[in-house]
Amino acid sequence: MSGRTEGGTLYVRFLLTPMYEAALPQLMALLGEFTPQVEALPPDAALVDLRGARRYFGRSPVDLAALIRVRALALYGVECAIGAGPGPMLARMAARDAAPGVTRAVPEGPDGVRDFLADRPVAELPGIGRATARTLCEYGLDSLGKVGAAPLSTLQRLVGVRAGRELREKARGIDRGTVVPNAAARSVAVERPFPRDELDPFRHRRALLSGAEELGARMRGEDQVCRTLTLTVRYADRSTTTRTRTLPEPTAHSTALTTTAYRMYEALGLQRARVRALSLRAEGLAPAEHAAHQLTFDPADEKARRIEEVADRARAKFGPGAIVPGTLAA
Structure with a gap:
């Protein structure tokens, strides 16, 4: 486990094998025992908004993540890797570094978020395609720290007005995403x-x-x-x-x-x-x-x-x- 998070979003990836694939609906139901704010992300992941659950259970997101992992393993034999962050985007990014059985959390506070993002390649930012990443790298903007520090006008000239504004916000850790509850697809x-x-x-x-x-x-x-x-x-x-x-x-x-x-x-x-x-x-x-x-x-x-x-x-x-x-x- 790395750091603490003040947010309340988990990105949970179940490490499913064909033997345990049929347990996915039960695993989604397990997440629903903690909060109704669960968004299934086929084929094997989910976003979980724990803001209300934190108050109800009196535990941090990292503590709740550990409980989810233990229950998934004990009840269904399925291990999982979990990322925790203030919002969906940062939770997804944290999960990239999470090994099986580990919760990777974005460090607490603005400085922690900035340090977490600073040296990461631009290609790791959700929603950034290969063409956009290649364009940014050609202009020396190969890390999120550099993108966040770049003038807004420069980014808008490179990728467009709206995309440039969104890119700058994300590179600075401004996470406007939300968890949209849905049902796990059959x-x-x-x-x-x-x-x-x-x-x-x-x-x-x-x-x-x-x-x-x-x-x-x-x-x-x-x-x-x-x-x-x-x-x-x-x-x-x-x-x-x-x-x-x-x-x-x-x-x-x-x-x-x-x-x-x-x-x-x-x-x-x-x-x-x-x-x-x-x-x-x-x-x-x-x-x-x-x-x-x-x-x-x-x-x-x-x-x-x-x-x-x-x-x-x-x-x-x-x-x-x-x-x-x-x-x-x-």
Whole structure:
């Protein structure tokens, strides 16, 4: 644990594995025992506003975070990493440094917030894309301390009037975000960890293919389809990148899921990235019977769907490993 925080927001990331993925709704309910102000952040995180809970329980956010972590581990076997800060933005940033079983808190007071942000790269600021970060770095504004000290007119000239004002506020620790209570979306997820930090894009794609095949088979087995697909990449330094894409139509078709997963992965442009694990989460689940399927005249797609049906019947009879794509059998 590092420092104390005078705010009341936690960013809780549950370190879920496929074995414990089904416990996510219960974990969200656990957070709801402390406060109704819980915002689910698929695939595996939540923001928790504890301002009212502090007064009710008479404990600091860091103390409440420790209690949440202990209960999640004891009741569901799930470890979590937690960041604590005055608001959602700073809590998210603190969580980047939080190892499993650790609460990382933004130090108390304006000076503590300023010191916490000063040396951090601009790319760590939530909402800053790669293009904006690259532009700022080209002008020597490579840390949040430098961005916060830069004239407002300079930032507005570089990134725009409104964006420049927001960027300056965030770099100075002004956190105007709020926790918006919602319900955890119904979802199903798979994770593919690597035995060691993996650099090979071929192995990354192979893991995505395996995950998409499993997701599709599980949803078809339960007569469900999903509306969106989320890809989470975990790196060697415990940081993550998450991308979500809405599918053209609700589906449980493994080929469609694989194609979408590949496109999200390729869009990240990972060059020599040391990847520790890849996970896919199908969200917005609904009964397959309520989903409309767009008719197609593509014989290859129809053939793939027929093969999929046959493979599902074989797996149901002989086990999940009875039929796998050729790439995975190699």
